Amino acid sequence: MTFFCSVCNGFSKLNVNCPKCNHEAKDCGRLGDFMGPYSAYLAIDELKNTNGYPDLINHQCVHLAYCESCHLEFHKMISETEHNNI
Numbered sequence: 589m590t591f592f593c594s595v596c597n598g599f600s601k602l603n604v605n606c607p608k609c610n611h612e613a614k615d616c617g618r619l620g621d622f623m624g625p626y627s628a629y630l631a632i633d634e635l636k637n638t639n640g641y642p643d644l645i646n647h648q649c650v651h652l653a654y655c656e657s658c659h660l661e662f663h664k665m666i667s668e669t670e671h672n673n674i
């Protein structure tokens with residue numbers, strides 16, 4: 589059994605509106621990528637534990653969303669979907 593984020597894998601769009609102006613926000617990728625997937629200091633699972641969200645435990649992927657209308661950046665949690673034997 590595996591869990592993965594359907595947005596990261598291109599199966600669905602990040603469907604989120606800006607909490608400030610309600611404009612459709614744009615997906616800027618998962619948060620971990622911005623800290624550097626090849627960080628010399630931390631492994632990816634350690635990054636997941638240190639970004640302030642319990643996403644590793646809850647199978648959630650934290651995405652950075654950006655509103656082009658009011659230039660607000662915010663985080664959106666995506667629940668990772670469970671898949672059997674793909």
Ligand SMILES: [Zn+2]
Nearest residue numbers: 593596618649
């Ligand atoms: Zn994701």
Ligand SMILES: [Zn+2]
Nearest residue numbers: 606609655658
């Ligand atoms: Zn906005």
